Amino acid sequence: MADLKWVDSARLPTRWGLFELHGFGDEDGGQQAVALTMGEVSAASSPDQTPLLCRIHSECLTGDAFASLRCDCGPQLHLALETIAQQGTGLLIYLPQEGRGVGLLNKVKAYALQDEGLDTVDANLRLGLLEDAREYSMATAMLRHFGVRRLRLMTNNPAKVEAMERDGFTVVERIPLQVEAHPENAGYLAAKKLRMGHLFDPEGEPDTAE
Ligand SMILES: Nc1nc2c(ncn2[C@@H]2O[C@H](COP(=O)(O)OP(=O)(O)OP(=O)(O)O)[C@@H](O)[C@H]2O)c(=O)[nH]1
Numbered sequence: 001m002a003d004l005k006w007v008d009s010a011r012l013p014t015r016w017g018l019f020e021l022h023g024f025g026d027e028d029g030g031q032q033a034v035a036l037t038m039g040e041v042s043a044a045s046s047p048d049q050t051p052l053l054c055r056i057h058s059e060c061l062t063g064d065a066f067a068s069l070r071c072d073c074g075p076q077l078h079l080a081l082e083t084i085a086q087q088g089t090g091l092l093i094y095l096p097q098e099g100r101g102v103g104l105l106n107k108v109k110a111y112a113l114q115d116e117g118l119d120t121v122d123a124n125l126r127l128g129l130l131e132d133a134r135e136y137s138m139a140t141a142m143l144r145h146f147g148v149r150r151l152r153l154m155t156n157n158p159a160k161v162e163a164m165e166r167d168g169f170t171v172v173e174r175i176p177l178q179v180e181a182h183p184e185n186a187g188y189l190a191a192k193k194l195r196m197g198h199l200f201d202p203e204g205e206p207d208t209a210e
């Protein structure tokens, strides 16, 4: 369970517009994370609170920073920020849970196994790791800081919706975050759909089914 506290906030101009960057950390500095907001996100925790457009993004160094085509993370991150900017209000939480929570070096090992033919799930299992080791207590701590209870969550992953609901948040709407597929990530996207239950079409058409 994360005991995250707000540390400070600063302006963050981006190509999509001006965001505010909020830093959070625990007492001993062992856990750190940031969130970006645009517009007025804090609201009273009333049952009829206007739901907030949110993205809870899992860190992916290769996709987010190096524009890797092995996954869809970089374009999803950019699309989420663009969508928030278009709507004028929203929150992006950037969680330090590289490699679905198994860490950067394990992800490199998993990629090496995938280069030999395993899919993204079997590669983790072969390494003795969970297929998805993420937990969302840092995200829920940040949502509570902002007073957000009701979300319009940008994700293709039903497990993320369930995790938020389990923690007492209401996901009023799941907004698909589907980006263009490439030959390099087609297998990865198909594995996420078939083996991890992600709600999207690997051919490229958004799947809005709940
Ligand atoms: N272990 C492992 N992690 C991966 C792999 N490819 C991407 N990741 C990590 O997966 C995380 C992103 O998860 P995804 O499964 O792509 O998507 P999601 O966050 O569950 O769902 P969306 O909300 O729709 O993006 C990031 O932390 C990536 O670093 C892989 O092949 N193996």
Ligand SMILES: [Zn+2]
Residues within 6 Å of the ligand: 060, 062, 063, 064, 071, 072, 073, 074
């Ligand atoms: Zn990625």
